[in-house]
Amino acid sequence: MKIGELDFYESLFLAPMAGVSDVGLRQLACEFGADACWSEMLSARAMLHNPRKTEFMTLTSDAEKIKVGQIFGHEPDVMAKAINNPLLSHYDVIDINMGCPAPKIVKNGEGSALMKDFSLASEIIKSCVKVSTRPVSVKFRLGYDKDVSRDFGRMCEESGASFITLHARTTMQGYSGKADLDAIARLKASVNIPVIGNGDVVDCESYNRMRTTGVDGVMIGRGAQGRPWIFSILKGGEKPKDIYKVIEMHVKILRQHYSEEFLVLYLRKHFLWYTLDIPNASGVRLRIATSPSIDDSLKILKDILK
Ligand SMILES: Cc1cc2nc3c(=O)[nH]c(=O)nc-3n(C[C@H](O)[C@H](O)[C@H](O)COP(=O)(O)O)c2cc1C
Structure with a gap:
């Protein structure tokens, strides 16, 4: 077009x-x-x-x-x-x-x-x-x-x-x-x-x-x-092998523009969506939904995704 x-x-x-x-x-x-x-x-x-x-x-x-x-x-x-x-x-x-x-x-x-x-x-x-x-x-x-x-x-x-x-x-x-x-x-x-x-x-x-x-x-x-x-x-490509790296990049970009206080709540929905393809991850989702900080959520995600 x-x-x-x-x-x-x-x-x-x-x-x-x-x-x-x-x-x-x-x-x-x-x-x-x-x-x-x-x-x-x-x-x-x-x-x-x-x-x-x-x-x-x-x-x-x-x-x-x-x-x-x-x-x-x-x-x-x-x-x-x-x-x-x-x-x-x-x-x-x-x-x-x-x-x-x-x-x-x-x-x-x-x-x-x-x-x-x-x-x-x-x-x-x-x-x-x-x-x-x-x-x-x-x-x-x-x-x-x-x-x-x-x-x-x-x-x-x-x-x-x-x-x-x-x-x-x-x-x-x-x-x-x-x-x-x-x-x-x-x-x-x-x-x-x-x-x-x-x-x-x-x-x-x-x-x-x-x-x-x-x-x-x-x-x-x-x-x-x-x-x-x-x-x-x-477009014929593949799912990236390192999903955690994608999440980390998403956070990095947003951190350049927004306060940590705003992001800690804002990012939760994105983190939860990033876990949707992971089987039996309801426990992980609950931990993310109640996580006190972005770094804490990232650690949870890193553990499950690596
Ligand atoms: C959370 C959310 C926010 C949306 N916000 C807008 C918006 O700001 N402007 C708009 O035109 N459509 C908005 N939409 C509609 C989407 O652009 C799209 O038309 C709709 O989700 C259907 O496409 P999908 O089945 O690919 O999701 C929103 C949809 C969702 C789920």
């Missing part, structure tokens, strides 16, 4: 995941072969009114080949102002979140609530495209409670989006059921801009199934939690 000057090569992407796709996971994902990473979703309003709060979420690493910054909001003028905020200046693409199902976002008419208001969604895209010197893309779901993805995708294209990403579930579904690959294929056949397919890709089998929809790119979220090497596996 190519968008202007940007070459996305095999177009295998790490998904935006609030509270998960931190600068460490993104760096590792790219080192293992991801062709681009999305930032966690960033509030357009917060960027304008409280930039300090957003700043730490806009950190990127040089390993990220193409950087996509994702913003959310419901006010076309605020979204358009956010596009040219200095906090987003190092991103190559600006993505608009129109798929988040979280109640606190939807209640404000943001994220996937915009799928119920095509005209506001279109106004937001148009106002962002108008002021942006970079490609603007949109990530959305099937719809709020029914599949409107083809019409929504066409609206995105007509409003000036350079490409679109579909997580093939409705808002009401949350993460239940299966991603609807037929809907992704239908969307792909209905628009002239590139389509990225997203939902439930966790291994070669599910990846190949997603590719049969004809999509231009594939985005992986939960399948990369605790397994940033999934990108290498999908």
Whole structure:
């Protein structure tokens, strides 16, 4: 997939995941072969009114080949102002979140609530495209409670989006059921801009199934939690022999930016995900979940992984 000057090569992407796709996971994902990473979703309003709060979420690493910054909001003028905020200046693409199902976002008419208001969604895209010197893309779901993805995708294209990403579930579904690959294929056949397919890709089998929809790119979220090497596996490589080294690198990257006090709690979920492939590790997980320090957790992980 190519968008202007940007070459996305095999177009295998790490998904935006609030509270998960931190600068460490993104760096590792790219080192293992991801062709681009999305930032966690960033509030357009917060960027304008409280930039300090957003700043730490806009950190990127040089390993990220193409950087996509994702913003959310419901006010076309605020979204358009956010596009040219200095906090987003190092991103190559600006993505608009129109798929988040979280109640606190939807209640404000943001994220996937915009799928119920095509005209506001279109106004937001148009106002962002108008002021942006970079490609603007949109990530959305099937719809709020029914599949409107083809019409929504066409609206995105007509409003000036350079490409679109579909997580093939409705808002009401949350993460239940299966991603609807037929809907992704239908969307792909209905628009002239590139389509990225997203939902439930966790291994070669599910990846190949997603590719049969004809999509231009594939985005992986939960399948990369605790397994940033999934990108290498999908590109024909192997799982790294020394998993502990990967974990150590994740910690090292985050320690360059965040306080120990923040990381001790924040890293627990990543540590637990890194142990998911280890059989009979429930005792280890319990020890990590109650571990008082990062070094203590690392020692537990080193013992079990070496
Ligand atoms: C913890 C978590 C946080 C997420 N945060 C975002 C987000 O900030 N922006 C977004 O567009 N999607 C977000 N998503 C949705 C993912 O990008 C993706 O669409 C979804 O997980 C389906 O893909 P998967 O089956 O590969 O996980 C999030 C998902 C999870 C699990």
